Amino acid sequence: MVAFVVPHDPRWKMAFEDEAKAIKHAFGNSSVQVHHIGSTAVPGILAKPIIDLLGVVSTLDDADANARGLEGLGYEVMGAYGIEGRRYFRKIDSYGTRTHHFHVFEEGSPHVERHLAFRDYLIAHPKVAKEYSSLKEHLTRGDAPTWDAYIDGKDPFVSRVEPQAVDWFRKLTR
Numbered sequence: 001m002v003a004f005v006v007p008h009d010p011r012w013k014m015a016f017e018d019e020a021k022a023i024k025h026a027f028g029n030s031s032v033q034v035h036h037i038g039s040t041a042v043p044g045i046l047a048k049p050i051i052d053l054l055g056v057v058s059t060l061d062d063a064d065a066n067a068r069g070l071e072g073l074g075y076e077v078m079g080a081y082g083i084e085g086r087r088y089f090r091k092i093d094s095y096g097t098r099t100h101h102f103h104v105f106e107e108g109s110p111h112v113e114r115h116l117a118f119r120d121y122l123i124a125h126p127k128v129a130k131e132y133s134s135l136k137e138h139l140t141r142g143d144a145p146t147w148d149a150y151i152d153g154k155d156p157f158v159s160r161v162e163p164q165a166v167d168w169f170r171k172l173t174r
Contacts, residue, residue: 004140004150005039005046012040016051019100023055026069030062037115038101042122045133054115055087055104063087063104075102085109117169118162132157 013036020034038052039045057063064087067077074091081088091100105111122129132154139145139153 004048004145004147005136006049007046008040008042008044009049010043012036012047012051016041016053019051019053022073023053023070023102026073027062027066028069030057030066032057032062032066032104035116035119037103037119039132039136041119042129044126045122045129046136050098051100053100053102054112055102056107056109056112057104058107060085060087060104060106070102075100083111086111113169114162114166117165118158120172121161121165121168124168128161132161 016036020036023034024032033056035054035056036051037054038050039047040049040051055063067087067089070089071077074093075089076092078088078090080086085105087104089102089104090098091102093099103111103115122132135154135157136150139150
């Protein structure tokens with residue numbers, strides 16, 4: 001079984017930068033901001049070895065209009081995939097392993113703020129980041145951890161910390 005989480009890999013930053021450049025090229029004349037989010041963007045914590053990217057566009061029509069370019073990069077077009085106001089794309093390599101998740105939202109979406117706030121909060125608060133990393137380690141221990149149990153197990157932590165992160169982020173950015 002592939003590990004759910006692994007120690008931080010400093011190469012993830014370059015993997016993000018390379019992918020962000022390719023995505024911007026695929027979007028051509030359409031404007032897209034691309035941010036590195038998720039645990040691979042937080043040095044020193046355990047992470048699933050999948051690069052999470054956050055795209056910010058003027059309208060979701062921009063994401064829809066450029067979906068074919070993303071398919072050319074190897075992404076599957078997943079639509080909203082359970083989150084209204086999002087376009088979700090996932091990339092799977094030739095071995096069948098997910099390598100990238102690309103979440104696209106319109107400018108001003110609260111999802112943009114919460115993703116950036118959570119990432120920045122963990123970076124600025126190493127004790128909280130370590131707590132999150134320890135939780136991930138606990139959730140993936142054992143012979144047969146499941147993806148659903150991992151996601152469900154992280155939810156109380158994220159639900160508790162995310163509002164604090166957003167408040168903190170707003171004080172920094174406004």
